[in-house]
Amino acid sequence: MDSFILTRELPMSETLSRREVVTRTVPALAIAGALSIAGPLLAADNAAAGAAPVGNEAFKDGQYVLPPLPYAYDALEPHIDADTMHLHHDKHHQAYVTGLNNALKALAALDGAATPPGAALLAGLQEDLSFNAGGHLLHTLFWTVMGPNAGGEPQGQLADALARDFTSVAVFRKRFAAVAAGVKGSGWSILAYEPLGDRLFILQVKQHDLQIAPGAVPILPLDVWEHAYYLKYHNVRADYVKAWWNVVNWQAVGDAFAAARASQKR
Numbered sequence: 082m083d084s085f086i087l088t089r090e091l092p093m094s095e096t097l098s099r100r101e102v103v104t105r106t107v108p109a110l111a112i113a114g115a116l117s118i119a120g121p122l123l124a125a126d127n128a129a130a131g132a133a134p135v136g137n138e139a140f141k142d143g144q145y146v147l148p149p150l151p152y153a154y155d156a157l158e159p160h161i162d163a164d165t166m167h168l169h170h171d172k173h174h175q176a177y178v179t180g181l182n183n184a185l186k187a188l189a190a191l192d193g194a195a196t197p198p199g200a201a202l203l204a205g206l207q208e209d210l211s212f213n214a215g216g217h218l219l220h221t222l223f224w225t226v227m228g229p230n231a232g233g234e235p236q237g238q239l240a241d242a243l244a245r246d247f248t249s250v251a252v253f254r255k256r257f258a259a260v261a262a263g264v265k266g267s268g269w270s271i272l273a274y275e276p277l278g279d280r281l282f283i284l285q286v287k288q289h290d291l292q293i294a295p296g297a298v299p300i301l302p303l304d305v306w307e308h309a310y311y312l313k314y315h316n317v318r319a320d321y322v323k324a325w326w327n328v329v330n331w332q333a334v335g336d337a338f339a340a341a342r343a344s345q346k347r
């Protein structure tokens with residue numbers, strides 16, 4: 082590991098703070114309390130990252146929208162089948178987009194009501210908002226960290242950081258897969274950048290929005306909801322996780338890592 086150089090002194094060209102980027106680009110995210118998942122999606126403003134402007138495709142004309150897949154539906158074959166991608170993207174992800182817009186609309190309607198809403202009604206809508214905002218943001222990122230002709234090994238500063246924070250890339254892979262396998266019901270295994278420690282850790286997220294660490298920025302999310310794999314892998318989630326490594330676009334993950342680090346620079 083003589084090339085290990087991950088320090089806070091790395092040069093970064095980002096000049097906007099993350100809060101500035103978020104509020105300039107998608108102000109509703111602040112309402113959603115979803116700042117932690119916004120970072121890698123806003124790489125358009127980040128010259129250091131060189132990543133695709135994914136966030137711009139997920140919100141247009143005052144509404145959240147379904148971003149197109151950055152590749153063909155069958156591009157991840159044989160590891161992820163086209164039928165699964167159609168259902169997952171067109172139906173499931175779309176449902177989170179619709180739910181997010183609806184929750185915001187319903188909350189706004191309450192503002193104009195003659196009497197204040199009951200606490201239970203408000204709490205229910207806030208839960209809808211959190212769940213669907215998490216679903217939309219995580220899926221938007223999920224599509225970008227996969228690709229055809231992908232797989233292989235992480236490179237550069239990402240590889241160095243993985244080796245530092247998990248002792249080796251192999252140990253990271255093993256733990257990440259174990260976290261994914263261990264999700265009870267629906268959820269995600271997420272590699273996240275944690276800015277206070279300037280380090281990486283893995284989160285075992287329930288549904289889309291529970292057990293997310295505030296401030297930690299997801300850079301590699303793995304969806305282990307059954308809809309992500311059941312058509313092809315049936316109940317054998319471990320086989321799906323094993324195959325999924327073959328479609329990980331490490332360049333995109335490295336870009337998301339760089340964007341997350343740069344966006345935290347004050």
Ligand code: MN3
Nearest residue numbers: 173304306309
């Ligand atoms: Mn999903």
